[in-house]
Amino acid sequence: xxxxxxxxxxxxxxxxxxxxxxxxxxxxxxxxxxxxxxxxxxxxxxxxxxxxxxxxxxxxxxxxxxxxxxxxxxxxxxxxxxxxxxxxxxxxxxxxxxxxxxxxxxxxxxxxxxxxxxxxxxxxxxxxxxxxxxxxxxxxxxxxxxxxxxxxxxxxxxxxxxxxxxxxxxxxxxxxxxxxxxxxxxxxxxxxxxxxxxxxxxxxxxxxxxxxxxxxxxxxxxxxxxxxxxxxxxxxxxxxxxxxxxxxxxxxxxxxxxxxxxxxxxxxxxxxxxxxxx
Amino acid sequence: xxxxxxxxxxxxxxxxxxxxxxxxxxxxxxxxxxxxxxxxxxxxxxxxxxxxxxxxxxxxxxxxxxxxxxxxxxxxxxxxxxxxxxxxxxxxxxxxxxxxxxxxxxxxxxxxxxxxxxxxxxxxxxxxxxxxxxxxxxxxxxxxxxxxxxxxxxxxxxxxxxxxxxxxxxxxxxxxxxxxxxxxxxxxxxxxxxxxxxxxxxxxxxxxxxxxxxxxxxxxxxxxxxxxxxxxxxxxxxxxxxxxxxxxxxxxxxxxxxxxxxxxxxxxxxxxxxxxxxxxxxxxxxxxxxxxx
Numbered sequence: 001x002x003x004x005x006x007x008x009x010x011x012x013x014x015x016x017x018x019x020x021x022x023x024x025x026x027x028x029x030x031x032x033x034x035x036x037x038x039x040x041x042x043x044x045x046x047x048x049x050x051x052x053x054x055x056x057x058x059x060x061x062x063x064x065x066x067x068x069x070x071x072x073x074x075x076x077x078x079x080x081x082x083x084x085x086x087x088x089x090x091x092x093x094x095x096x097x098x099x100x101x102x103x104x105x106x107x108x109x110x111x112x113x114x115x116x117x118x119x120x121x122x123x124x125x126x127x128x129x130x131x132x133x134x135x136x137x138x139x140x141x142x143x144x145x146x147x148x149x150x151x152x153x154x155x156x157x158x159x160x161x162x163x164x165x166x167x168x169x170x171x172x173x174x175x176x177x178x179x180x181x182x183x184x185x186x187x188x189x190x191x192x193x194x195x196x197x198x199x200x201x202x203x204x205x206x207x208x209x210x211x212x213x214x215x216x217x218x219x220x221x222x223x224x225x226x227x228x229x230x231x232x233x234x235x236x237x238x239x240x241x242x243x244x245x246x247x248x249x250x251x252x253x254x255x256x257x258x259x260x261x262x263x264x265x266x267x268x269x270x271x272x273x274x275x276x277x278x
Numbered sequence: 279x280x281x282x283x284x285x286x287x288x289x290x291x292x293x294x295x296x297x298x299x300x301x302x303x304x305x306x307x308x309x310x311x312x313x314x315x316x317x318x319x320x321x322x323x324x325x326x327x328x329x330x331x332x333x334x335x336x337x338x339x340x341x342x343x344x345x346x347x348x349x350x351x352x353x354x355x356x357x358x359x360x361x362x363x364x365x366x367x368x369x370x371x372x373x374x375x376x377x378x379x380x381x382x383x384x385x386x387x388x389x390x391x392x393x394x395x396x397x398x399x400x401x402x403x404x405x406x407x408x409x410x411x412x413x414x415x416x417x418x419x420x421x422x423x424x425x426x427x428x429x430x431x432x433x434x435x436x437x438x439x440x441x442x443x444x445x446x447x448x449x450x451x452x453x454x455x456x457x458x459x460x461x462x463x464x465x466x467x468x469x470x471x472x473x474x475x476x477x478x479x480x481x482x483x484x485x486x487x488x489x490x491x492x493x494x495x496x497x498x499x500x501x502x503x504x505x506x507x508x509x510x511x512x513x514x515x516x517x518x519x520x521x522x523x524x525x526x527x528x529x530x531x532x533x534x535x536x537x538x539x540x541x542x543x544x545x546x547x548x549x550x551x552x553x554x555x556x557x558x559x560x561x562x563x564x565x566x567x568x569x570x571x
Contacts, residue, residue, distance in 0.1 A: 120551050121547070122507060239390050253379050257379075
């Protein structure tokens, strides 16, 4: 076991960096009330726009709120949101694609043309339109991003199912009279899991970026909720107070690149055909 | 806003008193006649709004595409040629950074350093104040500046374009680097490459004639697809740089719930996306003789 871990670390140093980043931010999210030196929403106008110092490591924003505390609390929104987007898109998309692939013919045509239609829209723009229409809230932003993210899962699942469907173990189940639904859920989908996990793990970074982008545009959370994307937008017009935008943006960047480091390693391990280390 | 008479008049004016299917059919009818409706915010037809902002976005997206293709090709080829050596590892991290960096954050960092600290680029907008009143024949500033011989305008427009284009190009550059790298590596492992080496061709000739040509085919798809995602990315970048293009237009539409404008912009970019896919398919057939439609 120890030997295997050492081998993994030597072969995937970036993945280890990614895992460390994620553990760090998950701990921030869980222990935010303990770790944050100040109340993330408490305003103190007497200390607005203070540069990073010993009292405020990441400085203060235009309402005198402590940026460090807000970044720590921000992990509680960004990380679960990113994961939830991927979970929703993955579950819905893969079921959708599995149904299209398994039943084929007309069902397949209708379902996949609809998925193609969604895919032809630029993700951030469609998500923005949806979030605007649904109204500003974290859940609506998550839904909006999931709505634009699911078709790629559907596409992948469909093509996997088309291959697995012809496998002999599926034919034998059909021969003993098993119901289609049972075959689909108990046999076919589990056999497609590893490719699905690869796609999902590379998608987490994108989901977090898109969520932060929507919040940045004012379509994610409502003030004064500490959310990273929204915090970056606080500093846009006051560039000289760089710390207001810099630290929350750095948090988004770190979590996203950490997710991509991990995603690359997951792909190397689970999907030898797409090896980045070929 | 709660006066029922005003509400009823407003609903009648925008056709909102009709059942939803009827509204949809009306929208589609107008759409096929080139009518995207009237923007609630600007009170102008959405189509003429779009026409006004398209040149600016087209310039930025094209510039960004060029930057990302040049860098993506360069980095990808270098990475593949120095496979598993230091340049490959460094470029792998750089390409992942490009993909992972939030465009809006990168915009702010760039503005802080290059505009506020160093003062070598203008802060925002498309042209400096002295050109603001001027009217431009085609709206494509670079094109107008060159055809009408205005070097000052050309310099001014380019200096406004360079920063947002680079920011916009970052993520596409990362994706292209990875695509080029992996498709080149795959091409290098093919039997025909081994044959070419076996018959004694020089390494340079093998790479240029056998690997490069075959390896670039998958990348062409990415070049085409990236244009659409670049257009989507303009929403964030144009908003920060106050660059008057369709991204900024879409943002303003979304934040004021100007639905005709939101739908018009989204449809327009989706149409460009579909068109780019179509071109990719044609180019595919041209560069790969095995593909025939």
